[in-house]
Amino acid sequence: MTLPRGPGRGRGRRDNGLDATLWHPLRDVDPRVGEHLLDLLAAAGIAAYLEPATDVQPYTRSVSFPSPPSDRLFVDRAQRAEAAAVVDKHTDEPTAPRPVPPRSDRVTDEDAEFARIVAAFEAEHGRNVVAAEPRDDPPPPPAERSVLDAFDDHYEPPPPPPLPVLAPASLYALLLIGLGAVLLIAPTRVGLSIDLGLVLGVAAVVGGVSVLVSRMRDRDSDDGDNGAVV
Structure with a gap:
């Protein structure tokens, strides 16, 4: 296991000295066995590194660490199947990722977080109450009379004069x-x-x-x- 080195190394990242073009997040592991897994993967010729696992809140986008804390294991994407076999062989934890809470629970948590943010804003700035004022809109213009409803007042010419009589x-x-x-x-x-x-x-x-x-x-x-x- 080696410390972070080279460009693109994040804070708290630890790798096994091997590098890869593309990485694949394999699973979250206990920090106490993470370094041992890096050594095992290095012996198998598989590039890997550890990084502290974090959770991002949906509304505030704030980053928090899970409880209990864990490290996220990233391996070479081209060798993720071999890496999964090595990790499963030397750990007692299930290979499945952490269960995702049901959508209804997530929606409830998001609503509660939003309500908490609104309550904090109102406590700091006060609640804005908009008084309902009577609207003084002008009356609508009268509807124009249809052409079909107009009065039948067409022009009637007078009768023509009689033809002159020849002398x-x-x-x-x-x-x-x-x-x-x-x-x-x-x-x-x-x-x-x-x-x-x-x-x-x-x-x-x-x-x-x-x-x-x-x-x-x-x-x-x-x-x-x-x-x-x-």
């Missing part, structure tokens, strides 16, 4: 223009020659247009507008 002179002028068009297009339909139909058709169209233009002049003069007259 007899304008009606005769249109009939004259229509007759002239027939004489120009198909004079033979009415028993006339093409030349005679052309002359009569042009005369009828010119006469009808003249009547319409004259009526437009009369209407403009009645309105009293001195603007341009077409």
Whole structure:
């Protein structure tokens, strides 16, 4: 057995002079037989070291030593089966690790520890009591009326005005223009020659247009507008 040496050696660590790349925690042993186990493992060519076993509290993360104190035996991970055989052969303790308390007990212990921390904080700083104040929230805005619930107030246009009635002179002028068009297009339909139909058709169209233009002049003069007259 040798004392800690080299980098990475923790406080209270003791090894058997052999080194390994990876370590495996084999079991917790009595400190009185730990050094003897290191010598046995060194004789078997198995790297091992001892380190004080510690427990970490779940909430405070404080480190404490178990009661009774024990050493944790670490061995070469590649030779953990051979190391377990050597340790089992020279110790009377069972190879199984320390029993883990049931989860319900652990939860109870954690709750008790948390309650103790809260009680200590309240004893030091006093208990903070928040008085319930009435809330003065503004009333919610009124709900908007749905489009489907809106009143049926659509616009109804007035009835259209009646169509203007043509004056007899304008009606005769249109009939004259229509007759002239027939004489120009198909004079033979009415028993006339093409030349005679052309002359009569042009005369009828010119006469009808003249009547319409004259009526437009009369209407403009009645309105009293001195603007341009077409």
